[in-house]
Amino acid sequence: MTTKVLIIGAGAIGAFYGALLEKAGAEVAVVCRSDYEQVKQHGFNINSHILGTWTFTPSQVLKNTADYQGTADYVLLCTKVIPSVDRVALIRQAVSANTAIVFIQNGVEIEQEIVDAFPDNEIISGLAFICSNRTGKGEILHLAYGRLALGNLPGFVSDKTAYLCELFRQAGIECTTTEAIVTERWKKCVWNAPFNPLSVLSGGLPTLAILQSQEAFVRSIMQEVCRIAKATGHQLRDNIVDVNIEHTYKMPPYKTSMLLDYENVQPMETEAIIGNAVRAARREGIETPYLESVYALMKLRELKLNA
């Protein structure tokens, strides 16, 4: 039987991974608001520097989740995690008893809301390590990377997760499953917590310039994230800060996702990436003055942007 997938949030992440699943033989529908007319008529134009160029024609193109016809094996939630988006409400009407809920999203401690709302469903947490942009209506540019990490909550790998992983691999992208996906979120946060906000607060510096000028500051933030992770039960490797620093020195100068949002006057994932980490620190009684400073300044920046 054909695997049925519904992608909610068909932007640079959702449309790209949806296109891969369709390539692997799944029946892939999309909920897609802003580019609805374009995608309905012409599908998505996927331009990948790694996998080539092709058109992704979804099986259904929908304005609302409620319009979905059929029973989804997987609902893939790929929106940004921002306070104005109610993630539970977005997916509820497409979730059946056997639907696995997959979220491929940024941030830490973003799981519980979904787990609480769907206590009887399988919940798969996903992380994308990718550089992709939406370059126009229905236009997705995949520049580099693309690895996915998938794992069930609270900490195992189900058959359904393994199968989804296999589909992504068949489509040509690296995908790994893990029994410690929550730990993986904290690992990703070690990099995101400094570079995302610093790229915005600096007024638009790429990662390399930030690092070359303020490596000690970047390290201080990373170390605080490691301490929070440990306090929440996720001990990261001792050398993770060094590895991240070395890796970033070798990357080409890179504009973070938060900087791209900032430059495009789009809401930023401040709460998912920084706010949730700070709240975890406060809850665990850990002092994180560097992260608190960055969070306070991002809140001031947003206050000014929304003024």
Add this chain to the structure above:
Amino acid sequence: MTTKVLIIGAGAIGAFYGALLEKAGAEVAVVCRSDYEQVKQHGFNINSHILGTWTFTPSQVLKNTADYQGTADYVLLCTKVIPSVDRVALIRQAVSANTAIVFIQNGVEIEQEIVDAFPDNEIISGLAFICSNRTGKGEILHLAYGRLALGNLPGFVSDKTAYLCELFRQAGIECTTTEAIVTERWKKCVWNAPFNPLSVLSGGLPTLAILQSQEAFVRSIMQEVCRIAKATGHQLRDNIVDVNIEHTYKMPPYKTSMLLDYENVQPMETEAIIGNAVRAARREGIETPYLESVYALMKLRELKLNA
């Protein structure tokens, strides 16, 4: 005999206080580069919301300190304190044996450079609590406040300082002398260290909005400045943070001097206000992560501005 004064840096601060000294009967010359032609021909137009409007015609208008004719009783250095301005070189050629060097400038730990360069001269450190702007060539707008604090280094009040203070008072502005002018600098820094950089890093928020959104963060920075001041021998009053917070809630929403510089694409006093405080903390072995964060972010912001 008429008191002879040379003002170096005849901007919003220098021209205003020079105009007051001329009002009190002193012979006041100015070194004034950017507005030289205008001031040479028409003097300064002083528009004070408190003291009225008048024209200040300097006794000499000079492009360079070396052109000064006569022997100055007081040299008043009123430039911004920024790395590109060599304060010692700027004043050297007008400093005679009996010249008192007065600097009316922002920042902490900015004294030693002058003390070291002129070991045989009287050095008077001055702080201006004023809201004034240069609104055009030779145009000075004095909006509010105006108090001056003057004191000799390392910590006394000379006859010459008392006399200068008297001249300012005669001209109608509040002036106080203090035997603890270095302590006064730290007190001013308690307010400047948060509000100046936060106004810039937020992208232009006035003081009230900063405080209403992030009072705890502002307090953390202020408390770090108090700890640095104490370590350098300047114990501030226990309630100074509370007093500053309450005072700022009562002020009209205010654009800081650093924000005005930022908006006018002028160099900011980051090093004099934040950098020197951070360096003092490191030297004294005090951890100041909030101030370090703000400093690092200001350096990134400047890096981007100068890119």
